[in-house]
Amino acid sequence: MILPSPAWLDTGSNAWQLAAATFVGLQSIPGLVVLYGGLVKKKWALNSAFMALYAFAAVMVVWVLLAYNMAFGPSLFPNLNFLGKPLPAMSAAFITGQATIPLAAGGMPPLAFPMATLIFFQFVFAAITVIILAGSLLGRMSFKAWVIFVPLWMILDYTVGAFSLWGGGWLSQWGAQDFSGGYVIHLAAGVSGFVAAAIVGPRLQADRDSFAPNSLLLALVGAGILWLGWNGFNGGDPYFANHDAGAAVLNTNVTTCVSLLVWVLMDTLFNGKPSIVGAINGMIAGLVGITPAAGFVDSWGALIIGVCTGIIPWVFMNKVQSTKFFQRVDDTLGVLSTHGVAGLLGGLLVGVLANPAVLEYIGTGKDAPGVSVSGMLYNKGDPTQLIHQIGAAAFIIVFNAIMTFVLLRVIGVFVKLRMDDATLAIGDDAIHGETAYNFEGG
Amino acid sequence: MRIPVARCVLAAVALAGCGQHGSGPLAIPPGVARIDCFNPVSGYAWSLRLDSRSRRVDGLPAVFEAGSITWRADGGGYGLDRATGILTITRASSTGGYSAVDRCRAHSSP
Numbered sequence: 001m002i003l004p005s006p007a008w009l010d011t012g013s014n015a016w017q018l019a020a021a022t023f024v025g026l027q028s029i030p031g032l033v034v035l036y037g038g039l040v041k042k043k044w045a046l047n048s049a050f051m052a053l054y055a056f057a058a059v060m061v062v063w064v065l066l067a068y069n070m071a072f073g074p075s076l077f078p079n080l081n082f083l084g085k086p087l088p089a090m091s092a093a094f095i096t097g098q099a100t101i102p103l104a105a106g107g108m109p110p111l112a113f114p115m116a117t118l119i120f121f122q123f124v125f126a127a128i129t130v131i132i133l134a135g136s137l138l139g140r141m142s143f144k145a146w147v148i149f150v151p152l153w154m155i156l157d158y159t160v161g162a163f164s165l166w167g168g169g170w171l172s173q174w175g176a177q178d179f180s181g182g183y184v185i186h187l188a189a190g191v192s193g194f195v196a197a198a199i200v201g202p203r204l205q206a207d208r209d210s211f212a213p214n215s216l217l218l219a220l221v222g223a224g225i226l227w228l229g230w231n232g233f234n235g236g237d238p239y240f241a242n243h244d245a246g247a248a249v250l251n252t253n254v255t256t257c258v259s260l261l262v263w264v265l266m267d268t269l270f271n272g273k274p275s276i277v278g279a280i281n282g283m284i285a286g287l288v289g290i291t292p293a294a295g296f297v298d299s300w301g302a303l304i305i306g307v308c309t310g311i312i313p314w315v316f317m318n319k320v321q322s323t324k325f326f327q328r329v330d331d332t333l334g335v336l337s338t339h340g341v342a343g344l345l346g347g348l349l350v351g352v353l354a355n356p357a358v359l360e361y362i363g364t365g366k367d368a369p370g371v372s373v374s375g376m377l378y379n380k381g382d383p384t385q386l387i388h389q390i391g392a393a394a395f396i397i398v399f400n401a402i403m404t405f406v407l408l409r410v411i412g413v414f415v416k417l418r419m420d421d422a423t424l425a426i427g428d429d430a431i432h433g434e435t436a437y438n439f440e441g442g
Numbered sequence: 443m444r445i446p447v448a449r450c451v452l453a454a455v456a457l458a459g460c461g462q463h464g465s466g467p468l469a470i471p472p473g474v475a476r477i478d479c480f481n482p483v484s485g486y487a488w489s490l491r492l493d494s495r496s497r498r499v500d501g502l503p504a505v506f507e508a509g510s511i512t513w514r515a516d517g518g519g520y521g522l523d524r525a526t527g528i529l530t531i532t533r534a535s536s537t538g539g540y541s542a543v544d545r546c547r548a549h550s551s552p
Contacts, residue, residue, distance in 0.1 A: 106517020107533030107540070168534040173519060177538035237537055295537065360537065368484035371540050388539070 008098045010112035016241035017117045023232025024124040026225055028056050032131050035222025037436065039277070039333060040138055041207060042214035043427030045436035048138045052131045055150045059127040062151045064089050067126065068119050070155065071162035074102045081170040084163050086155075089119050103168025108371065109361055111239055121236060126158055129185045135333035136193030139203040139211070140424055143431055145417045149407065153192070157403040161188050161396050175385070176392035177350055177373050179248070180237040182292025182343040183396045190340020191397050192404040194331050199408045200417045202330035204424045211332075214436070216276050223280045227256060230287045234294035244360045248294035251302035252287065258303055259286025262310025270318070278314075284338045285313040289346035293353065295360050296373045301353035305346060313342045344393055351386025352376045468527040468548055470494065476549035477522075479529055481542075489549065490522075522546060 005011065029052065037049035059067075066086040070076075073084035081103065089095065099111040099118040111118065130150050137146070161184045164171040178184055202208060213219055235249040263282020264274045271278075289309035290302055297305070317337035320326060331337075354373035363370030375385055408417060423430045468477070470492060477490040492499055497506050499520070504513035511522040518533035529544040 101536055103517065104534045104536050107535035165538050166536055168517070172534035172539040173532065175532050175539040175541055177540065179537045239536055360535070360540075363484075363542065365484055365486040366479070366481045366488055366531075366544055367542060368481045368486065371535055373540055392538075 006098070008110065008112060009114065010240075012241045013111075013239070014113035014117055016245065017113050017121055017236060017239065020232035020236025021117070021121040021124050023229045024121075024128060024236070025056075027229035027233065028124065028128045028131050029053060031222050031225035031229055032128070032135075033222070034218050035226060035280075036135065036138060036333075038215040038218030038220075038222060039213045039280075041211050041427070042436060043429075044139045044207075045214055046428040046434055047143065047431050048134075049436075050432065051134045051138070051141075051143070051146055054143075054147065055130045055134060056127045058147070058150045059130060059154050060123055062154050063123045063126055064119065067155050067159050068122065070159035071126070072101050072118070072122060072167045075163075075169070081168070081173065082164050083160055083169075084167055089115070095119065101166075101168055104166070104172065105168075107168075109240070113239075118239075122162075125181060125185060125233075126154060126162070129158055129181075129189050130154060132186065132189035132335060132339055133193040133196065135339075136197040136331045136335040137200055138332040139207055140330075140418050141196075141200050142416050142419050145200075145411055145415050148411050148415065149196075152407055152411070153404065156407060157192065157400060158184075158188065160399060160403075164395070165392065171392045171395065174388060174391070176388040177296065177354070177385070178292045178347060178392065179295045179350075180234045180291045182288065182347040182350075183392055186288045186291060186339040186343030187347065187393060187396050188400045190336045190338075190343060191400040193335040194329060194340065195401050195404045196408055197331045198329040199405065199412070203332065204421065207424070208330060213277065219280060220276070223283060227283055227287065230256070230291075233287075234291060238295055238360055240361075242361075244295045244358070247298075247358060251294045251297060251299055252290050254299050254302040255290035255306040255309065256283055256286035258306025259283065259289065259310040262307055263314050266311060266314045266318075281317065281334070281338050282310055282314070285309040285342040288339050288342035289313075289349075291343065292347040293350045296350055296354040296358055297375075298355045298358055301349075301355060301375075304353060305349055308345055308349065309342050312345055313337045316341045344397075347389050347393055348386065350375060351383070351389040354378070354385065468522070468524050468546060470524065470548050477546045478549050479544050479546040481544050490546070 033049045033052045036052055037045045040048045065088055068089040069087040070084045073087055075081050076083045076085045095116040097115050099113055099115045163169040165178045165184050230252050231249045234252045235245045238244040260279055260282040264279050267278040268274045286306050286309045289305050317334045321337055352375045354375035355378055356372040356374040359370040359372045361371040376383055429435050473495055475492045477492055480487040490499055494506055497504055499513045502513050502515055504511055509524055513520050518531050521530045527546045529546050531542045532539055
């Protein structure tokens with residue numbers, strides 16, 4: 001008898017996981033590629049898009065060669081559990097075998113898809129992290145320096161946060177939660193992007209003074225792909241096509257809609273006009289804010305998170321990042337606000353709003369009722385989960401700030417991190433010999 | 443998911459009837475002791491074997507302190523509060539860590 005798949009494989013979960021991974025991949029290419037390409041000045045459209053395109057390709061190579069196992073493989077330091085062993089994830093036996101995360105396997109059901117699916121699913125998350133980080137550096141970072149930075153940051157920085165929270169590492173053993181990457185992805189990208197922006201240096205002053213988007217319609221196309229792609233981002237993280245995947249998708253959209261509306265309201269009340277760029281930022285802040293909580297809160301919690309992400313990152317972007325102190329750092333797209341602050345906010349709100357009735361997995365016997373999280377609201381004011389969330393955030397912030405600083409200082413010894421002013425004045429044509437729009441080409 | 447109320451009640455009654463040593467739900471006698479536990483949601487009852495002399499729980503190394511006993515098993519961290527009998531199990535999963543809470547009492551004989 002010939003069988004289509006091993007007995008452990010569930011076709012529904014495998015299909016959903018591959019589809020969810022593809023959704024997340026589409027968020028990067030073309031989602032962020034065209035979002036960045038549209039949001040920047042015309043002369044920077046191609047370089048910005050290319051930074052994202054390059055990162056997607058470069059991350060995949062280091063991911064299968066060693067970074068996947070550093071993030072999700074067996075522990076390199078079993079007593080510390082902050083990093084996995086740098087091993088390839090490429091052999092036939094490995095990629096077609098049943099997926100498992102060695103240190104987390106005891107706390108979840110056996111996975112019902114092959115390792116290849118898990119490697120690809122986690123790759124698209126890794127790739128989008130460094131692409132989000134790129135948003136802080138648009139319009140001046142040397143492409144050569146970016147080419148070196150991406151794989152090194154992936155290996156030395158991303159893997160530590162991913163292993164600590166998702167690979168069964170020390171933060172997860174302690175009890176910290178990050179459903180889909182509020183900390184591992186967005187807080188890490190926001191902090192690292194801000195530190196990188198400080199070290200690389202600012203855009204030309206002329207570009208800082210005038211950086212109007214070259215195509216808001218193109219940016220909206222990217223934003224739309226980003227939004228709906230988030231259904232795979234958060235819906236894929238239970239690793240099963242189960243009830244919690246549905247809850248995560250619904251919550252993602254509740255928060256995002258509320259956040260977008262609140263951000264537009266804030267723009268209208270305090271800046272005088274409802275802005276399309278503001279709506280995109282509100283959308284992103286909502287998507288990011290619900291990410292660490294999507295499968296742990298009910299839809300009331302999702303609504304509250306949406307109100308918070310429509311206000312607090314708005315205040316940070318419009319009031320705090322516009323102060324003299326923060327203006328010393330040129331965070332091109334305000335990644336610190338829309339990803340760093342929103343990711344931190346969502347992660348902390350898990351410690352308050354997580355409803356234990358929202359089960360990620362069903363538990364029986366001594367494991368009943370199953371995998372869930374209890375925030376202060378549902379746990380007689382017990383702050384334990386909130387403390388775990390604060391501790392995990394502190395680690396991610398400090399580690400990313402230090403590692404990104406060191407990494408760029410070392411790279412800066414060998415190549416210039418910032419393009420020279422003559423190249424910055426021209427943009428795409430000087431760097432790539434190409435321009436985004438050629439209306440005279442026939 | 444329906445909670446089997448009858449099983450919960452039966453398990454609770456059974457545990458309430460277990461032998462007692464001193465005051466409190468978890469006054470653990472010296473040497474080897476059996477601890478009866480149950481899950482308050484499912485009513486599932488199970489037991490642990492504590493050996494305070496060799497500092498082991500179910501044969502695994504454990505840390506015996508005045509307020510708690512902690513050990514690791516099945517990829518998770520177990521913490522037994524000696525005053526309340528509350529057993530907290532913290533495990534890592536693919537999205538981070540989570541805790542489950544069971545309740546325990548000392549049994550009369552090992």
